Amino acid sequence: MIAAVKQALEEQRGRSSGTLSRLRRQVDWLLQDAHGTGTVLVPPATTFNRLVRAVAEQEGLALTAAEERRRASRPLPVFTPSVATLPGELVMLDSTLLDVMVVCEDGRGRRPELTMAVDVATRSITAAVLRPKGTKAADAAVLLAQTLVPHPMRPTWPDYLSMAASVIPTPGSSPSTPACRQRRPGR
Incomplete structure (x- = not known):
């Protein structure tokens, strides 16, 4: 049932969405084609409408053309x-x-x-x-x-503050590069 609802919603994307009763008939035809007549029954209209709204919300599909236009014109976060x-x-x-x-x-x-x-x-x-x-x-x-x-190294600064002792990899360096393997003095 859910796969048929998703397929019907996908097929109506980009064109007039029509009504939920038309969508219900379309889902019924899809179920008949896939499983045969009378094998899988479409639920009553109120239950079907709740199912369609839940599937559309979960899948990010629009139910109406106006809703689809609103989603398309929404700016990026x-x-x-x-x-x-x-x-x-x-x-x-x-x-x-x-x-x-x-x-x-x-x-x-x-x-x-x-x-x-x-x-x-x-x-x-x-x-x-x-x-x-x-x-x-x-x-x-x-x-x-x-x-x-x-900033240049100040005379009073310890040697481990120089970039020569940096443990941050630079573009093109690998962990085997001496600057990347060096540890600060005193550790």
Whole structure:
């Protein structure tokens, strides 16, 4: 019964959907063709209508032409999962107004806005800019520059912070590469 309802709904896709009674007759004909006359009976109209609605909802099929047009014109979801497997493959920028007050250069108190670049693969913040409310395109350029040009090693920083000791694989490297096998000193 369910297979016949699915087939009937699929066959009416793209054309006038008609009524549920017409769909019921079509399902009856499909059942007669597949199993012979009187072998599988179509349930009463109310039960059949509930079955059709449940199958259409479960399979994502439209019952009416208007419903099909609504589904077709529906925009894609705003938030879709993003997958990145290598560092730097996908970097997202985001700004947020912080819920604190800071004293700016002119002596007035304002709320700052934090703009960050986040590497999706490593889930790390690659750059950040903090400025009074109103991020501009120049801030995005600063983030891009900070992300692509790493800060030099400071004389006081420990050696294990250098990229030579990184355990994050880079494009073209394999686990047998020395940089990938190295462990931090003291472990």
